[in-house]
Amino acid sequence: MSSPSNPRDGLAARLVAGDRGALARLISWAENADPRFGEEMRALHGRIGRAWRVGVTGPPGAGKSTLVNELARFERAAGKTVGILAVDPSSPYSGGALLGDRIRMEERTSDPGVFIRSMASRGSHGGLARAAVDACDALDAFGFDEILLETVGVGQAEYEIVSAADTVLVVLCPGAGDGIQAMKAGILEVADVLVVNKADLPGSDRLVLDLEEAAHVRETNQKRGDDGWHVPVIATVAGKGENLDEVARWIGKHRAWLEQGRLARARAEKRLAHVRAVIDERLDEALWGNRAAGGLTERARGLLAEGRPPYDVVASLLQSILAGRGLPQASENR
């Protein structure tokens, strides 16, 4: 949009040439919703879709970061390259502090087959899930074989983030209390593979059995079983590297199962959700942002200041938006 550079010398070309600085820059553009991101991605479009995207979520303390590190080490030993993206939607509170270890790792990694990046949301309208997909696309275009998309907690935002992955691991551990028991009811919704980490702690056998039963009940209820994928429950001790091969094997099995037929459609639906998120985010910015034409913010403020009921203000503004009178002219790059 405002870029003075020639696209031929742009980040896309540098990224294809293996320039990690260009990759980092492109991810920053994704994070900041910079319009140049989409321009560069046009040139990279043919390179998207080769990486396998693995989402990793679960409650704090379950050992997700350790598991991701060990999984990356395992995949590296098998000759694969790995991109790691750690995302923290709780950052309006934490200031991204929960990502501290990841940020330090980013600086330390010397293996050219690994790229680590963390992302935190900066505002309430963060578009973090959208940015995470964009960052995965950039890692994919760069050529990583596998992308590990890790969240730092559990919640609506994390759910949206990992939903974009091809295979979702949900990581739990024994003894983390009632929050986890409570989560079990809904957790199979997103999990393709369940991992009980810290399986050397008391209570892990019970947790494995409980989860297996919950998975079975769910399949019996026909809510999931009809698609033919049975969610496995795998016990690991990631800190000691135990059973990571089993996790990797099940990721591979899930991939093979998807590739037998469902993958194209699943990815198309995820891509559609991504496009919808980008459009909604840009529409919000076009309507309400600092540079928004039409002065919607001022009009809303004025109507509210007159004492109009909020839903009357909504109706009035929405009508003018939908009639095309509240919108700025479309610029050619948006």
Next chain:
Amino acid sequence: MSSPSNPRDGLAARLVAGDRGALARLISWAENADPRFGEEMRALHGRIGRAWRVGVTGPPGAGKSTLVNELARFERAAGKTVGILAVDPSSPYSGGALLGDRIRMEERTSDPGVFIRSMASRGSHGGLARAAVDACDALDAFGFDEILLETVGVGQAEYEIVSAADTVLVVLCPGAGDGIQAMKAGILEVADVLVVNKADLPGSDRLVLDLEEAAHVRETNQKRGDDGWHVPVIATVAGKGENLDEVARWIGKHRAWLEQGRLARARAEKRLAHVRAVIDERLDEALWGNRAAGGLTERARGLLAEGRPPYDVVASLLQSILAGRGLPQASENR
């Protein structure tokens, strides 16, 4: 919109007459983004703004629910009526299970001066923060003196929810581990009053001192101090009812301070954010929902299926939306 009932016999009139069933129904409409909600609220507009809205957030296990219950008991003893709204944005995982206690309480409350309601998000595009404001408006219109808006965890979604309150309590407790230490950096952003609950546990004195120092550093850095409000740190043992009077007193002090000048503007900004959220939610529904005219979903799907790069699809659709060609005609009730 599709309501056949005469608005004169509607929920608004019943709510004004003190009908708790009408209040419950109105909150359900808010939860479901039912267009009838806005119609009823028009008649109630003059009754909004009298209740004091207190947001309560903090990590799981800090004792928020107990604190809210005891605070409600304290306010009741002082002759105030209290509405409690417990909100769970993690519910795509938990199925609302974290709200279990609250749901059971809803059924048990016999005090007509207390109303308890829980809300959980049902999908990824939940609009839960928007619905929480609507529910607070309904409780406000009903006539409750104080509204306690409680979240079950900490994260971006919770941040958005409590930001709508007049006074925000952040509840921590000693010994809850590194997550909380990490949160301290950012937690003063939203807190008007900091509560160290379970203050009979080891480490509470240290936590109080740490938080006081963090609050002081923040004020010294002029990021907050220039507005004249000093965030207090209060030690409580909510389970034993200890020091709840102190929490109530500080809520009152914060209220008095806001009422000296900043309240009108603060509420106007919060109302503006609410109107923006409603408009964005309805616009998303108008563009992408099941009954959306213009077939945006099908057009996006088609363009993607042709192999067009996602950001080209975004640009193409956004241009037609902004030019007013991708939108349905505004109906009179939206």
